[in-house]
Structure formats: C-alpha cells, structure tokens
Amino acid sequence: MHRIIRLADLEAMKTGKSNKKSTLSTEQKIKEAARKIFHEKGFAATRTRDIAEEAGINLALLNYYFRSKEKLFGVIMFETLDAFLRTLIPVINDGTMTLEEKVEFLSSAYIDQLIVEPQIVLFIMSEIKNRREDSMLNSRIKALLSDSVILEQYRQAVSEGKFPDLNFWHFMINVIGLTIFPFMGASTLKHIGGLTDDDFVSLMQERKRLIPVWVRAMFAPA
Amino acid sequence: MHRIIRLADLEAMKTGKSNKKSTLSTEQKIKEAARKIFHEKGFAATRTRDIAEEAGINLALLNYYFRSKEKLFGVIMFETLDAFLRTLIPVINDGTMTLEEKVEFLSSAYIDQLIVEPQIVLFIMSEIKNRREDSMLNSRIKALLSDSVILEQYRQAVSEGKFPDLNFWHFMINVIGLTIFPFMGASTLKHIGGLTDDDFVSLMQERKRLIPVWVRAMFAPA
DNA sequence: AAATAATTTAATCAAACGTTTAAGCTATTT
C-alpha cells in the first residue's frame, strides 16, 4: 500500500507557500538535484539514485515527496517549460512593441537566458518529442500563437509590403532558430571550432546585436 | 566466458562482402531495427528486447552478432554520422564551387535528406552531447574544417569586402541552423502551427529556394 | 510532558534489463 502523499504540499510548493521550513528545503533539494540531472541526461538516462545522491538525501525520500520518478519529472518539466516560456508569452500579444522590437527583445533575452543554461533547449526538444508532455506545451503555445498580436503584426507588415509574402512560420523558425540553435550544438561547436567557453559566450553576445540586423535583411521587401 | 564473436564478419559487413547470404540478412535486420529504435528513442530509452522484436529475431542473436547493446549502438552511430557527413565532406574542400553555390547545394541536399529522416538531427545532437562518441565527430569535422577551402573562401570574401567582417562561425551556424533547425522541432511545429505533414514538407521545400537568398541578404556587405 | 504527526533511514522487493548458457537446428565441408 502507498504511504499517504501530501499532494497539498505539492500545490503549496508551486505557489511558494509552505507551513514547514524543513519540508520545503528537502523538497527543494530534491527538485534542484532532479532538475540538474534530468536537464543533463534526460528522463531515460537518469536514475533516481543519482538524484538522491546529488541531493544528499535517502532514496526513499524521493518517492515520499514525489511518489514516482515519472511524477517528479512531470514537476520539473512543467517548471522548465514555464520558466522557458515566461519570457515569450507577454511579448507575443504585446501591442505596444513593433515586430522589430520584439525580435530584438526576444533574441537578446533568450541568449542571456541560454548562456546560463545552454542545455535546456536540447532537453525540452528531446523530451517533448515522444512523450505526451507536448500537450502541455502545445495547448499553451498553440492557443498563444493562433490569433496572436505578433501574427497579426506579421500579416500587416506583409500586406503593407514591408515584408515579402512568406509564410509566417518561416519568420518564426528563423528568429527562433538563429537564437537558440547554436546552444543546441554548443559543446560540439566548441570542440570543432576550437572555441573556449569565453569565445562561445562572446559569439553569442555578438548575436544579440546581429540577429535583429539579419532578420531585417532577410525579410526586407523584394 | 564469451562466445567467440566473428569480428571478421563485422568488417565484411562494412564493405558489403559476406560469405553467407543469411548472415548478412540477419545482421541487416538487427541493424535496421536498431537504427530505427535508437534514432527514435535514443540509447538510454531503447531496450534490446524492443530491437529484437522489431527485427523479428531472438534476443540472444543481438549479442551473438554485436556482443553488446553498447557495441551495436556504436555501429549505428558510426554509420549514422557517416551517412550524415557524406554530403558535407566533399563540398567543404571543393575548389570549383563558390561559397554561394555551396550554400545552395548543401541546404538543398540536407533538406531533401531530412525530409525523409527528420529525427536524426535531434538524435545525433542528443547522443553526442554526453558520450565520448563526439570524438568520432570531432576528429573528423575538426580536421575537416580547420584549413578548409570553405574557410578560406569565407576569409577571401571578407577581405574583398563582399562579406561583412564577422566570425566565420556566425556564417556556419546560420547556414546550418536555418537548414536543420526546423527539423528538430518538426513535431512541435506541426502541432503548434496546425500544419499537416504535407504542409511541413512544402515549407521545407520552399526553404531550399529561400535559404540561399536569406544568407545572401544576411551577409551582404554593410 | 505526552501524544500525535511528519520526516528520514536502512533494508528489501519485484520487475526490467542486458547478457549468457546450453542445446538444437541448418548449412557447408570433407
């Protein structure tokens, strides 16, 4: 039989409220260890014992707090997606920024974010591919992008002849790809290109300035 | 004790020579099943029993022919990288093609290739990240790109003022990224963008024409 | 302070998994 699981605490955790100091601390230790190892190795290659060791806790505590590896992964995945999309969401439907300003802001914000955690892009894409977790992402982004302000701004730019008449997704693919693709092959790029960590960061910093210029050039009217 | 493994046959296999018809066929069945499942789920999430079932063979045969899951993976990884780089390698040091022609040829060739097997990009990048397998890629590509004709062509274009004075890797990242990035998020893109498989393929086909134009625009002299 | 609830630990379970064994079968060689 299962030991009683305090789902209430899982909820409280999400909102940052908790009645127990030590409870939060242990859960937090487990979550931080889980996040680190899941992000590094992915779900399948991660062993619960590695998470326990990284967190400095007994293996049973992992199941005590999160019931299963699968559930713990779900929590980490949710928070990872949440953190990743937090920058994107407010900008998508912002009516005060122009398309160009959005490109500038987003590429810059995501490059800063990914310099700190380069591995999360590959993590998200790999884990989303086969699992049902994509429903989490899909339902959120799909609703976010269809009938979005940014889509309307793009259509507007096309109809005004400021942009060539290309599918909206070419625009999105290019902006997102130019921004996040180098982080997916970061380690490979460092080795192949003979780049140090600092070299890589410098290159990425440069791209904050370059990507808006490049996008402007790519989508200049024909 | 280990059963004797016929390494000679593994060699013969690579060159396409084999004295036994059925031998090649069984090895081939295992390899094709392994390739399919490894590409789909990655090393850690793949079980040898799944490969055996997919190949329609007894589980023990996998170890009889390939000694271990790890070794089988090594064979698949080598062949996957080999097939993936086969298009790139001859072009890199080709002196008869211009930079622009290379961009045109490579983006077109890789898009055709990835339309058939979209999952191998994510597979390669995920599996290379943590494993030592990158030495396989690194030693090959690093030697390939340093002092390559394409690098010299880029430097030439910069010094002639045909290209802006940007790091060579910006150029490579952008060309490769524009080409292969959309395939990494293919399933997500289909869901979010509400695209059918045909829609996606059409978009990618369009990019064969667009990427050379975009690259020209991005790297037009300032 | 006693009682109760929450947390932590060591030990263990059962299933999953990679691998091996030993026997049987098939094709080739002599």
Add this chain to the structure above:
DNA sequence: AAATAGCTTAAACGTTTGATTAAATTATTT
C-alpha cells in the same frame, strides 16, 4: 554420409532500478 562450423532458440542468470516497507527520529500539537 559423417563431421564440422555457423546460426537460432528457449531459458535463465545476475544486476540495476524504481518503488515500498517498517522502524527510528524529529517536529508539532495538545
């Protein structure tokens, strides 16, 4: 045709791994 080498199978072995149990410890409540 007998002998040999190559191929295939069913069964099982030993580990790893996710999960659980029951007891011990700590914190909270009464």
